[in-house]
Amino acid sequence: MYIAVALALVLTMGLALIRALLGPSVYDRVLAVNMMGTKTVLLLSVITFAFGRPDFLDLALAYALINFIGVLAVLEFFRKRPELDPENNPDHNAEGAE
Amino acid sequence: MNAIFGIFLLTLMLITAIAVVRTRNLFVATTLMGIFSLLLAANFFLLDAADVALTEAAVGAGISTVLLLSALSLTAEQEKPGHRGRLLALAVVLVTTLALLHATLDSPRLGDIDAPVHQHVAPWYIENTPTAIDVPNIVTAVLASFRGYDTLGEVFVVFTAGIGVLFLLGHYPHKQAHKPHEGLRHYLIQRLVGRTVIPFILLFGFYVQFHGDFGPGGGFQAGALVAAGIILYALIEGTDRALNIIPKWLLNGMVAGGALLYGGVGIASMLMGGNFLDYSVLSSDPVAGQHLGILLIELGVGITVTGVLLSIFFAFASRKHF
Known part of the structure; x- marks a missing residue:
């Protein structure tokens, strides 16, 4: 049961990674990172129960708390450098991993 | 699986x-x-x-x-785009990779019961931790007491790295001429969520700090978590307000003070008749002495890590743009 859930979560992480690699806009990537973080929290929680070590749930808690900081840092970054924001600058196309 | x-x-x-x-x-x-x-x-x-x-x-x-x-x-x-030295870099990386791959062929398989570490190192720690130190998390016992010298070295590496970064970036103006950094405090959702989350991050940091003997965690993790909480505050309220709460002299004191506390525990155990970083002499009961020593040095680790991470963050954040 836990294994099936963990497999589904790992596959979702793979899909999120594909979106982060393909982009094309910055928002796709930021959302992909955010989703990756959420899935990591879930994966850790599932693994703790699959292994029968629920005391390691602390870690998932730490992730859930810390994830928020990265998103805020991205927001602050675009507030400071609005010229990099693709919405303000349509010519600017954040092309990435191709 | x-x-x-x-x-x-x-x-x-x-x-x-x-x-x-x-x-x-x-x-x-x-x-x-x-x-x-x-x-x-x-x-x-x-x-x-x-x-x-x-x-x-x-x-x-x-x-x-x-x-x-x-x-x-x-x-x-x-x-x-830089093209010079790329082939050289690739060659160095390839040679290193091949050398490492070759080395892994000789190393024992993961979890192999015949691996040297499972023959005499790990069993010794597992056997001796309950009697000598009596903490459930053997990682903490190894890190803080059995191999306290190594951890002291790590703390001084963090300390040195922090000083190095501050030498390069630390001379930011104290009273800025440009308009104060406002952070994200005008954004309602971010401010509300952030203000709700910060106390929990700090609480969790202290939990990890003082619960490290029993569960995963210790000074390094706690230091990073507390620093993350304060960085979150700086992102929301602006670096100027954050620097008002934790001024630069306090950060410098934390960077040096944590390492000093760690070393001081070692000196204290020498003065009380033991070896350097032998906490057993700190109290009349050796196990209680170990607990006290681990608590103090983990505190030292946490203070230094928080100080260094925050100093680096403020050194970046107080520059012109960010």
Whole structure:
């Protein structure tokens, strides 16, 4: 049961990674990172129960708390450098991993 | 089953790493590094290394993204194309990779019962921790007491790294001429969520600090978590307000004071008749002395790590752009 859930979560992480690699806009990537973080929290929680070590749930808690900081840092970054924001600058196309 | 998950996550990590190298857009590289760090932590967790995974959670997912973005806001977004020395770099990396691959062929398989570490090192710690130190988390016992010298060295590495960064970036103006940094305090959702989350991050940091003997965690993780909480405050309320709460002299004191506390515990145990960092003499009961020593040196580690991480963050954040 836990294994099936963990497999589904790992596959979702793979899909999120594909979106982060393909982009094309910055928002796709930021959302992909955010989703990756959420899935990591879930994966850790599932693994703790699959292994029968629920005391390691602390870690998932730490992730859930810390994830928020990265998103805020991205927001602050675009507030400071609005010229990099693709919405303000349509010519600017954040092309990435191709 | 474990191996399948491990291989899958490692493959995703490899893809991410190649993408980080290939992309010219530094912002994309930063976001991909965040994903890389999450995958790495999940891998550590699969290997049952909860303490390391917690460190990766606090440092990799939280603080390094913030530091990379604040460095990025001081520079250009696109990587400058450079062609000189690429073949040389590739050759060096290839030779190192082949040497490491060759070396792994000789190393024992993961979890092999005949591996040297399971023959005499790990059994000794497992056997002696309950009688000598009596803490449930053997990692903490090894890190803080049995191998206290190594951890002292690590703390001084963090201390030295912090001083090095401050030498390069630390001379930021105290009273800024430009308009004060406002942070995200005018954004309602971010402010409300942030203000709700900060106390829990700090509480969790202190829990990890003082509960490290019993569960995953200790000074390094706690230091990173507390620093992450204060960085969150600085992002929301602006660095100027954050620097009012934790002024620079306090940060400098924390950077030096934590390392000093660690060394001081060692000197104190020498003065009380034991060896350097032998906590057994700190109290009349050796086990209680060990507990006291571990508590104090973990506190020292936590203070130094918090101080160094915050100093580096403020050194970046107080520059012109960020």
